[in-house]
Amino acid sequence: MEHSPPPFFKRGPAPVVRLAFFASLSLALLVLDARFHYTEGLRRVLAIAAYPLQLAATAPLVLGARVGDYFASQSTLRADNAELRARLLAASLDAQRYQAAEAETERLRRLIGAAEHLDRPTIPAEIVYAGRDPYSLKVILDKGTQQGIVAGDAVVDDTGVIGQVTRAYPLTSEVTLITNKDHATPVQVLRSGLRVIAFGGGSSGLLELRYVAPDAEIGSGDVLVTSGIDGTYPPGLPVAKVARVERDAAHAFARVLCEPTAGVNRGRYVLVLGAGRKLPPYPETQPKPSERPHGKPRRPAPRNGTR
């Protein structure tokens, strides 16, 4: 038996004991977050604590941009004005055509007795902050549940779909980009109407279509739009353009790579589309093989589930 003399100074538990305590606490949190998603409440509280710091960190940039705007030269403004006017003309032409088309669609839909689509509420928001983790491909918006954003809302910019709100905090919300490795977007080939699912390609910035038959009618240059089947994205929003199709006899499926049309990694201003029509709940049978390729148990809540 060895006895160490009592310490002269009270210093609390030994560092190794403390390390074991905090390390096991972190590991428990990691497991709870990754496997069971029990930590959303804690995350919300911490996000509120971090929000003023995030705001303060981005404030100098915003101020700089404002000052830069103020001193924008006359010629730039004039050129901008002219360009915007030209664009407005084109857009109003499009809008008129769109209205006519919509009225016509409405008539046709009433004829076939389909449910009328309701217009979704839209919330303009600004990307304040790209996640520090360069591999997570998520961004933080400056609007949250206070402004009516809920998890599952679709996020678009002026050229197409950017992603989906995966976590809504009171003052901010987190958007998972469509290029995220774990994000799946149900899309449709505009030309042929073929329904496929686009998965994010990670840091390559591309999208990949999986489970496309080798003889499917798809070619490079085809435009992909949202099919609207999942209820998250409204139908008809441009998502990507097919860049390359590789048909290899050795594989059961063709490999299709697409480039997103929206400025997924550019731009600051986005539009959040509020909840659309309510779909009937998904019948509780087997999981759809195309949505759960690995058969891993995932969170049931947002159907084209993202993490």
Added chain:
Amino acid sequence: MNPDRPQRILQPVRVRTIAGSFALALLLDFMPWPDLRLVPEFVALVLTFWCVRQPRLVGLGVGWTLGLLIDAGNGVLLGQHALAYSLLAFLAISLSRRILWFGLLQQALHVAALLLFSQGVTVVVRLAAGAELPGWQVLVGPLIGAALWPVVSYLLLIPQRRPVEPQEPRAL
């Protein structure tokens, strides 16, 4: 603390200084940098500094809390930076006597190893959660952080330096 060189006697540290430096580091960490891989983790750097200088005041609890805050602010898996920073704080505290023995440049080498280790922990956690293998760029941030060590040491010790008062000759 090298016996060959003269050492300044520092004033006792104020808790306000420590809290302020951590707030500033968090602010720098939350800034929207263009390429985040090349930016050092300022919180890790400041945490290492205080763990080395004041192991009685700043330790694993502080590191763990800051890591949790960073995790939530970045929207990543909760607990990865908490784990990395508590390990970092533990190593920094155990090595604090050794590190302070060296000059600033050799100290920076020790810090480089510590920061690389902490970055490695987050990368391993991310890989375990199913992320892709990151490129070599993840090594750049910790190395830049270590290169900033002399600057950080100088800046954070300013409040503790005694003002130099020339002693006036006293008339007898």
